[in-house]
Amino acid sequence: MDAEAAARTGQPRRMPVRGVSVAEGLADVLRDRILDGGMHDGDLLPKQSELLDEYKVGKTTLRQAIRILETEGLVTVRRGNTGGLAVQLPSEADAARTFGLVLRSRRVPLEDLAAAVRNLEPTCAAMCAARADRATEVVPQLRALHERCVQLVDDLPAFVRACREFHEGLVRLCGNTTMQLLLGTAETLWTVHEHDWADAVPVGSDFTDRIKSGLDVHRQLVDLIAAGDVDATHALSRQHVEYAQSHPLEARPGMGIASLPDR
Secondary structure, three states: OOHHHHHHHOOOOOOOOOOOOHHHHHHHHHHHHHHHOOOOOOOEOOOHHHHHHHHOOOHHHHHHHHHHHHHOOOEEEEOOOOOEEEEOOOOHHHHHHHHHHHHHHOOOEHHHHHHHHHHHHHHHHHHHHHOOOHHHHOHHHHHHHHHHHHHOOOOHHHHHHHHHHHHHHHHHOOOOHHHHHHHHHHHHHHHHHHHHHHHHOOOOOOOHHHHHHHHHHHHHHHHHHHHOOHHHHHHHHHHHHHHHHHHHHHHOOOOEOOOOOOO
């Protein structure tokens, strides 16, 4: 009986036989319950006494299963009167954190990550231009992100952060969840390094021409997306990303990829 059917009938769900330990099998069932059962971030699983009764397992087995899910970052144990097993749904930042650790373990240089971003982000920008609903679902949000950049031109670190939000918006609004997540993880890692670079720029440094150029390109990109010009959007986005990456990369040649902090 699947989880949905069990929920309708009120009968306990039983673990499938998968050739794994009972604890691993229970972790599989609980994982399915969290990810496929419509649970939200912060929701509580039933009390441990209820889980013991529902799945007919011992306390040691349940503790081992919970430990597996804690290691995966899917649950956290809350203490106190309102405590219990709280759900932590995987986020883009979680994926980026793991991705960053893998890249660090392989000694991947920052330039390698930058190359991936500048090859993939233009594809997302072009996908924004190809959306049939771009006039209502894409362009207004991009214009708002652009205006935020305009408002922050006198504060370089804040301006850089606003520009990163514009670039991340191109990814978020592309209309394809897989691309959003794949490139979103890379964008998240790159964003950390670009923020670090901006924070380290000496006070009084003049980036007026660079800022003006970036704002002009953002405006052009939004106009091209609004017009549905896929090819021109891709070409301009590629040129702009390469230009935007040049200063952080030149400032830290040969730098490796930093890990994201735990949430």
